[in-house]
Amino acid sequence: MYTQIAAMCIFALSMSITPGPVNMVIVASGANHGLRKTLPFVSGATIGFILLLIVLGLGLMQIVTTHPILLKYLAIAGSIFIIYLGYKIGTARPDISIEEDSCPSFKQGLLMQWLNPKAWIACIAGLSMFMDDKSLDPLLIFSILYFVICYLSLFMWAIMGSKVGLLLNTPRRIRFFNVSLGSLLSVCACYLLFDFLHAAI
Incomplete structure (x- = not known):
């Protein structure tokens, strides 16, 4: 049991700490708005991911694996949303005092995980490794x-x-930071989409 818990921790850390679309938005928000104003997005992204993990663990994963075309549509929609966020970051006003409503929100963090191909891949991979058909305890x-x-x-x-x-x-x-990070976020979304669609073929 302890070995499985250790494996779960290592898997969760490797998936959470590595760069991805959500992490890039958080860095941009932290740089532009500060730590305190970024925490709602952090909370939304974390809760959104856990909700996705639980919903998949409780049965949606069977539907997704039976109808893989759903994941393809999700990857497309998610990548478009992430590219849009990249555009918003890249075109943000280069002002020292940026408007409050331009700060990523709790709702955006929640939604972004459900539209993030990396989050779906992490959930499905993790559930495949650690789920037990006979008990919900591992979930x-x-x-x-x-x-x-x-x-x-x-x-x-x-x-x-x-x-x-x-x-x-x-x-x-x-301005340079926002354009660089916004462009990087858009490239990341395109890469995730290409990688996901290539793997699905």
Whole structure:
């Protein structure tokens, strides 16, 4: 049992701490709005992921594996949404005091995980490794561990973004950072879509 818990922790950490679309949005938000204003997005992204994990674990995974075309449509829709977020970041005003409503929200974090191909792949891979047909205990344990590890990982990315924000003390630097990160986010979404569709063929 302890070996399985350790494996769950390692899996959750490797999936949560590695760069992805959600992490990039968090860094951009931390840099532009600070740590405190980024926490709602961090919370939304964490809760959104755990809800996706639980829903898949409770039966949606069977539907998805029976109808793989659903994942293809989801990957397309999710990538478009992530590219849109990349555009919003890249075109944000290079102002030291950025408008409140431009800060990523709890709802956006929640929605982004459900439209994030990386999140679906992580959930399906994790459930395939740790689920038990005879008991829901592994799903419960996995979800609790993943919640803690995911939140702490995303929180670290928010701290990193806020530290980067200390260097962004001119409109020109802010503009360069936003365009760079927005472009990187869009490229990441295109890569995830290509990789997902290529694997599905």
